[in-house]
Amino acid sequence: MSPEEKISLMTERLPAVKELAAVCRLCPRECLTRRGEGELGECRIGSAPVYSSAGLHHGEEPPISGQRGSGTIFLTGCNLHCRFCQNYPISQMRHGNEITVDILAALMLDLQNQGAHNINFVTPTHQAAAIYEALITAFRKGLNIPLVYNSGGYDSLEMLKLWDGIIDIYMPDAKYGGDEPALKISKVKEYTRFNRIALKEMQRQVGVLKLDDHGVARRGLLVRHLVLPGSLAESREVLRFIAEQISKETYVSLMSQYFPAYKALDHEALKRRVSRSEYLEAKTALEEFGLTNGWIQPIW
Numbered sequence: 001m002s003p004e005e006k007i008s009l010m011t012e013r014l015p016a017v018k019e020l021a022a023v024c025r026l027c028p029r030e031c032l033t034r035r036g037e038g039e040l041g042e043c044r045i046g047s048a049p050v051y052s053s054a055g056l057h058h059g060e061e062p063p064i065s066g067q068r069g070s071g072t073i074f075l076t077g078c079n080l081h082c083r084f085c086q087n088y089p090i091s092q093m094r095h096g097n098e099i100t101v102d103i104l105a106a107l108m109l110d111l112q113n114q115g116a117h118n119i120n121f122v123t124p125t126h127q128a129a130a131i132y133e134a135l136i137t138a139f140r141k142g143l144n145i146p147l148v149y150n151s152g153g154y155d156s157l158e159m160l161k162l163w164d165g166i167i168d169i170y171m172p173d174a175k176y177g178g179d180e181p182a183l184k185i186s187k188v189k190e191y192t193r194f195n196r197i198a199l200k201e202m203q204r205q206v207g208v209l210k211l212d213d214h215g216v217a218r219r220g221l222l223v224r225h226l227v228l229p230g231s232l233a234e235s236r237e238v239l240r241f242i243a244e245q246i247s248k249e250t251y252v253s254l255m256s257q258y259f260p261a262y263k264a265l266d267h268e269a270l271k272r273r274v275s276r277s278e279y280l281e282a283k284t285a286l287e288e289f290g291l292t293n294g295w296i297q298p299i300w
């Protein structure tokens, strides 16, 4: 879809986005808070955009970072409260600066001018309305590189449908294969149910990840899964779902990089790194379910 077509679609859909945001139902928590009137919901962010940093990121998966880097905008706050969050100063302590939608648009254009392969919105779910408005301005001013929606995977179907045709690359987490650990560790109800609905919708919109001749992503779905110690993420169930309900061709990034951060240090099972056998167990499940596209990380 051309930027002009995206502008037209987004302008038409903007009232629906604003309605979801007004009495907030931007994510499955459905706090019903009036963020524009100073009330705060679970994500503790108002209606204006808040970001922590913007720059070229070379540490994402290879098709996202490419040779020149991913134009990454770290948005402040989160609709999840993972006690192990490795970005906790930004997501949980909400370090960042409140800006206007025009400044957010300018950040995107600046990243494009720096040569970014894409604009990568990190933790966009709870700031969807502000991002939406900023994108209309950015497209009008010449933004034309792919958009990456890099979320924790707890996204509302209603809002995702409003992104249809706009987002080029979905890069959600699939954090848990069961709701019980999600509730205990990330303080969120029915993570697995909503995550699975979201992943199916993302797949419907963009399909399997497609790369250009240089190996850079143009469009599609890339799912991230962080293996947790003690098999708390129920990795096998996550991978089974992706293979059986999304596609065996799905690109999966199976991560071993967990380290105890933030409140994980007070949790018996979470206060250590993932063991070699735990990661290998997840890797074996990946192979067993026929998920051959994607990346694994080194393990000691």
Ligand code: SF4
Residues within 6 Å of the ligand: 024, 025, 026, 027, 028, 029, 030, 031, 032, 033, 040, 041, 042, 043, 044, 079, 125, 126, 127
């Ligand atoms: S985006 Fe924030 S305020 Fe809105 S429903 Fe989700 S957690 Fe609540």
